[in-house]
Amino acid sequence: MNSFKGKTVLITGGTRGIGKAIAQKFSSLGANIVINYVNSKETAEAMVEDIKRNGGNSLSIQGDVSSFEESKTIVEETIKHFGKIDILINNSGITKDNLMLRMLEDDFDRVIDVNLKGTWNMCKNVTRHFLKNKSGSIINITSVVALIGNAGQANYVASKAGVIGLTKSLAKEFGSRGITVNAVAPGFIETEMTSKLPDEAKAEYLKQIPLNRFGTTEDIANICVFLASSEASYITGQVISVNGGMV
Numbered sequence: 374m375n376s377f378k379g380k381t382v383l384i385t386g387g388t389r390g391i392g393k394a395i396a397q398k399f400s401s402l403g404a405n406i407v408i409n410y411v412n413s414k415e416t417a418e419a420m421v422e423d424i425k426r427n428g429g430n431s432l433s434i435q436g437d438v439s440s441f442e443e444s445k446t447i448v449e450e451t452i453k454h455f456g457k458i459d460i461l462i463n464n465s466g467i468t469k470d471n472l473m474l475r476m477l478e479d480d481f482d483r484v485i486d487v488n489l490k491g492t493w494n495m496c497k498n499v500t501r502h503f504l505k506n507k508s509g510s511i512i513n514i515t516s517v518v519a520l521i522g523n524a525g526q527a528n529y530v531a532s533k534a535g536v537i538g539l540t541k542s543l544a545k546e547f548g549s550r551g552i553t554v555n556a557v558a559p560g561f562i563e564t565e566m567t568s569k570l571p572d573e574a575k576a577e578y579l580k581q582i583p584l585n586r587f588g589t590t591e592d593i594a595n596i597c598v599f600l601a602s603s604e605a606s607y608i609t610g611q612v613i614s615v616n617g618g619m620v
């Protein structure tokens with residue numbers, strides 16, 4: 374098993390769902406964990422305490438990734454506390470689903486701002502630091518729907534497809550500097566985000582999954598650990614699908 378002792382992992386939106394599982398997994402492998410959150414201060418602080426109780430190192434930082442200034446602060450605070458960042462996981466994401474004819478301009482803008490601009494903000498602020506260190510790994514969480522489209526999610530799909538383009542471009546810009554940039558495209562993962570869907574919609578999704586189960590947050594955490602490990606040092610600019618065979 375990989376050890377991440379001495380490595381610092383910054384996870385955006387790390388207090389629940391996929392982000393929380395990623396934080397817990399890296400923490401179990403010895404990494405210093407930075408949990409970014411927007412509103413859930415108490416949950417974030419409880420996670421930090423939990424990690425420390427188990428012998429790990431952790432810090433929580435409030436900040437909205439859609440704000441360039443706040444993203445900058447998240448990166449600066451992490452470096453101030455742990456001295457460096459080795460792995461950035463852009464996990465924050467929101468949905469504001471509706472069919473095109475009913476989708477409001479504000480719902481398009483906000484989803485793009487958090488999912489795509491937020492990822493760009495974090496990448497922009499961390500890459501200068503990675504260049505100085507001549508190493509670093511960025512993992513952007515996109516989605517299976519970015520590969521195939523989805524009715525009722527034009528804003529979300531556009532944002533996540535944008536994240537794939539951003540990932541591939543940054544991989545080309547920074548490859549020669551020892552920095553890898555990859556994306557993970559989860560399929561249907563059981564979290565609070567997907568719990569909002571009606572039961573009939575979930576049943577329809579399940580029919581499309583050859584492995585006949587929804588994914589777990591650990592399924593996503595496991596691939597993030599691999600992509601951030603030295604075993605994956607020759608992998609960059611890729612989109613890794615974790616979807617039970619759905620696509």
Ligand SMILES: NC(=O)c1ccc[n+]([C@@H]2O[C@H](COP(=O)([O-])OP(=O)(O)OC[C@H]3O[C@@H](n4cnc5c(N)ncnc54)[C@H](O)[C@@H]3O)[C@@H](O)[C@H]2O)c1
Binds near residue numbers: 391412438559564
């Ligand atoms: N659950 C799925 O089936 C699934 C499938 C494909 C992709 N994803 C993606 O995986 C990621 C995690 O999803 P999840 O299911 O755990 O969802 P979730 O809603 O449980 O978690 C999203 C996290 O992002 C945080 N967040 C929202 N806006 C933010 C902002 N402006 N700044 C900082 N943090 C912010 C939230 O507070 C929350 O902690 C998201 O990017 C999502 O789009 C999820």
